[in-house]
Amino acid sequence: MDGNYDVAAIRREFPILERxxxxxxxxxxxxxxxxxxxxxxxxxxxxxxxxxxxxxxxGVHTLATQATEAxxxxxxxxxxxxxxxxxxxxxxxxxxxxxxxxVAGTWGxxxxxxxxxxxxxxxxHHSNIVPWQILASEIGFKIEVIEIFPExxxxxxxxxxxxxxxxxxxxxxxxxxxxxxxxxxxxxxxxAHDAGAMVMVDGAQAAPHMNVDxxxxxxxxYVASGHKxxxxxxxxxxxxxxxxxxxxxxxxxxxxxxxxVSFDVPTTFNVPPYKFEAGTPxxxxxxxxxxxxxxxESVGLDxxxxxxxxxxxxxxxxxxxxxxxxxYGTAEHKAGVVSFLVEGIHPSDLGTLLDQLGIAxxxxxxxxxxxxxxxxxxxTVRASFGAYNTFDDVDALVAALERAIKMLK
Amino acid sequence: MGNMKLLxxxxxxxxxxxxxxxxxxxxYEHIIEMGKELNPLAESDKTEDNLIRGCQSRVWLxxxxxxxxxxxxxxxxxxxITKGLVALMVRVLSGxxxxxxxxxxxxxxxxxxxxxxxxPTRSNGLASMVKQMKMYGxxxxxxx
Numbered sequence: 001m002d003g004n005y006d007v008a009a010i011r012r013e014f015p016i017l018e019r020x021x022x023x024x025x026x027x028x029x030x031x032x033x034x035x036x037x038x039x040x041x042x043x044x045x046x047x048x049x050x051x052x053x054x055x056x057x058x059g060v061h062t063l064a065t066q067a068t069e070a071x072x073x074x075x076x077x078x079x080x081x082x083x084x085x086x087x088x089x090x091x092x093x094x095x096x097x098x099x100x101x102x103v104a105g106t107w108g109x110x111x112x113x114x115x116x117x118x119x120x121x122x123x124x125h126h127s128n129i130v131p132w133q134i135l136a137s138e139i140g141f142k143i144e145v146i147e148i149f150p151e152x153x154x155x156x157x158x159x160x161x162x163x164x165x166x167x168x169x170x171x172x173x174x175x176x177x178x179x180x181x182x183x184x185x186x187x188x189x190x191x192a193h194d195a196g197a198m199v200m201v202d203g204a205q206a207a208p209h210m211n212v213d214x215x216x217x218x219x220x221x222y223v224a225s226g227h228k229x230x231x232x233x234x235x236x237x238x239x240x241x242x243x244x245x246x247x248x249x250x251x252x253x254x255x256x257x258x259x260x261v262s263f264d265v266p267t268t269f270n271v272p273p274y275k276f277e278a279g280t281p282x283x284x285x286x287x288x289x290x291x292x293x294x295x296x297e298s299v300g301l302d303x304x305x306x307x308x309x310x311x312x313x314x315x316x317x318x319x320x321x322x323x324x325x326x327x328y329g330t331a332e333h334k335a336g337v338v339s340f341l342v343e344g345i346h347p348s349d350l351g352t353l354l355d356q357l358g359i360a361x362x363x364x365x366x367x368x369x370x371x372x373x374x375x376x377x378x379x380t381v382r383a384s385f386g387a388y389n390t391f392d393d394v395d396a397l398v399a400a401l402e403r404a405i406k407m408l409k
Numbered sequence: 410m411g412n413m414k415l416l417x418x419x420x421x422x423x424x425x426x427x428x429x430x431x432x433x434x435x436x437y438e439h440i441i442e443m444g445k446e447l448n449p450l451a452e453s454d455k456t457e458d459n460l461i462r463g464c465q466s467r468v469w470l471x472x473x474x475x476x477x478x479x480x481x482x483x484x485x486x487x488x489x490i491t492k493g494l495v496a497l498m499v500r501v502l503s504g505x506x507x508x509x510x511x512x513x514x515x516x517x518x519x520x521x522x523x524x525x526x527x528x529p530t531r532s533n534g535l536a537s538m539v540k541q542m543k544m545y546g547x548x549x550x551x552x553x
Binding site: 022345346347348349351352353356363364378379407408 | 433434437438441465466467487488489490491
């Protein structure tokens with residue numbers, strides 16, 4: 001299956017996987033919510049705080065120079081890994097949510113009007129819905145939903161029909177956090193561009209699971225979160241095409257984002273990416289995110305993807321042997337997420353009992369309430385995989401589920 | 410006049426009941442059993458007004474004052490473990506004086522090792538339900 005993938009060696013790099021929960025060895029199946037951290041990420045952050053910390057971009061002293069070099073080095077790592085055209089296209093944000101809010105607050109506010117239409121899929125996470133709803137309530141543009149098929153894939157016919165409405169913007173997730181569907185970002189982008197729309201991609205669930213080539217996808221904006229890529233929380237990035245970033249008004253005002261400030265003549269702003277990075281950023285987080293990306297590269301994202309696909313297939317096969325269990329999200333192309341329900345049992349009951357057995361899964365609506373409403377379910381139990389998960393983890397999940405179901409029935 | 414001793418006795422009874430269980434499974438099996446035994450709320454009482462929003466499971470709570478001046482609670486949930494915990498709360502607080510409900514120190518969940526369910530981060534609606542029960546106690550005692 002994946003004979004060369006040394007999952008035992010990978011697991012040894014994650015200290016948290018050694019701990020016990022409620023007396024059982026931790027089985028962590030919640031990486032879609034947040035991935036655990038390898039030693040190199042923990043060490044990079046510790047080393048930065050112990051030896052290099054200083055504010056960046058503004059000092060002449062040695063520490064300031066070293067901290068700045070490390071911070072900008074992380075930007076270079078992200079740019080190279082995601083194949084952006086230049087470093088200026090990578091803006092550090094607090095995460096994917098923050099990046100989407102930035103696009104809504106600047107590009108959206110400057111370019112959308114009461115007669116505009118914004119398209120988004122029914123699969124979207126609240127973070128790619130609500131910023132647009134807030135802006136729509138202010139500006140008055142229309143939000144149209146792109147429908148999906150029950151297996152969790154986008155209905156291209158409906159997409160094309162909605163593109164005929166001449167939308168200004170199309171928002172979609174690269175990978176669905178609830179169903180695991182991998183959307184064809186390149187195709188969806190190309191169709192949107194043909195219709196004259198800009199494209200905003202939520203890549204939070206794609207970045208940890210596959211190689212992402214931004215110039216190949218050709219989207220206008222792309223966001224990701226560090227903590228889902230084995231990096232720290234509170235850091236992520238927004239990619240935007242340079243010409244768009246140049247034209248966009250600034251977002252938050254403050255230090256670093258200015259060119260010159262005056263009370264007498266208009267204040268002028270810095271160039272991207274600094275124009276969008278007001279204040280002191282999460283320096284240690286950015287540097288550790290660089291380490292996380294290098295860690296993913298050292299394992300190889302193609303290897304991680306193949307391993308996770310094998311786990312997902314195995315989980316599907318095993319879970320479907322449980323009576324009354326239904327899997328939500330059965331697209332052909334899926335990334336490391338298995339959402340399911342057991343007939344007659346509330347997902348939160350399963351989550352509570354699985355936790356007692358040391359198994360960490362997510363239960364609930366996964367911040368995709370419109371999707372749950374569409375399926376007419378209160379939520380699901382979601383098991384999600386990372387580079388460190390094993391077939392034993394899946395077996396442990398299945399055994400625990402059988403035990404829990406017996407108690408609940 | 411309140412009778413806080415009644416609420417204390419009820420809590421102690423539950424603590425003693427749970428002390429018999431050897432492990433978490435027995436404990437949860439008992440909670441699930443109580444969930445199954447709790448009289449379900451009539452569908453007509455499962456109103457928006459009676460709904461206590463938790464993040465995951467839904468909890469409904471209704472309260473009336475009987476002729477003795479005691480508060481009678483009925484409650485329900487769509488998740489069985491939550492319903493079992495709800496049943497415990499109803500067992501302790503229903504049929505008590507409003508001022509006692511408002512002032513009682515609910516220590517039994519912590520004593521039986523289930524206090525994590527009361528943590529607001531559990532988002533099972535139970536913490537909000539307890540708050541709401543105490544609110545009923547406060548409102549009913551102000552009216553008497």
